[in-house]
Amino acid sequence: MSRLQLKPMLTWSGFFPGKPLRKDPLKHFRDFSLNDLIPVLIWVKNSLELSEKYTDFIEALTRRMEPTKRNQLRYQLQRSRISHPIVVDKILVEIFRTHTLKKSDRDIEETGFEDQLFDLLLYFNDLHYEAHYLPLEVVTPEAMWSLSLAQASTGLNNVDYARTANIKHLIFLKFLKQHFGENYKTIEDSFKQQTGLSGFHVLMITLSRFYLTTETGNAAVSSTQYSR
Known part of the structure; x- marks a missing residue:
């Protein structure tokens, strides 16, 4: 029987200490079409759900990043996870709720898209984990239930x-x-x-x-x- 593993998540507060959260986390993506954004987010979610796809996902996400940021991310991912499918679900809900553009000249292959996508994951990780779970004492039953539910374990x-x-x-x-x-x-x-x-x-x-x-x-x- 496999053991329950609760791995720490990267968050905006942890990766960018002292840097305030963006007021509009989806601002960069509003010029992209839904037809491009939704498949990307589904790809992200599937890669997070399937362990055999996770490594390839990290490689694809970080390949074109600014070198300093890429190296810092890869180092931190040795002991943490980049996000969780539940978080991607929340992003999808927000996009469907606020995004209406179906056609666009913007291309997801343009330089910097991966950086922005990573920042978006960190932002919603922060909302999902930092605000609700990290203030709890980790040794308490409340914290263990919360962490377990937060990671859908x-x-x-x-x-x-x-x-x-x-x-x-x-x-x-x-x-x-x-x-x-x-x-x-x-x-x-x-x-x-x-x-x-x-x-x-x-x-x-x-x-x-x-x-x-x-x-x-x-x-x-x-x-x-x-x-x-």
């Missing part, structure tokens, strides 16, 4: 989900009860109101049924017996 592929998902859900619910005490019921009541479900456990069972249905075509557990 919660067993979401079909094999891991079948093996451990329900156990992880139960452990997480126990953690919430212990951590929030009397306030746990308030959180669950809010969840019920927001989702229309009768409790946290129903979500766990619903997701399990969804998995069984997609994998086998049969839902082995009926949700009605848990909806009371």
Whole structure:
């Protein structure tokens, strides 16, 4: 069984210490077409998800960078990761939300594009990790849950989900009860109101049924017996 590995992420604050975040991180990309940007970001996401593609991705990203920046990046990547697919998803959401240009004379092959793409990843890494997770004490259960969720190391592929998902859900619910005490019921009541479900456990069972249905075509557990 493979061990859970939580690797530190490069962030804007870590790579450019003392340099403030850009006010408009997408400014450089607004003159590029969606038809060019989306395939690039999907390539980035796929390269981050598949370990066999990661090395080639780093080489392609850094090949034309300014030498000092390239050397610093390659050195730091010996002990950290450049980004995470979740971060790329956030970038894609922002682009779809704000970007409308479908045709452009700008070419993604122009000099400096890789530098700007790297800076964009760092910016959103900062938003995803620095602001929400780094202030936590790393030895606490809260920090471990947060880091695990931040890096999607919660067993979401079909094999891991079948093996451990329900156990992880139960452990997480126990953690919430212990951590929030009397306030746990308030959180669950809010969840019920927001989702229309009768409790946290129903979500766990619903997701399990969804998995069984997609994998086998049969839902082995009926949700009605848990909806009371």
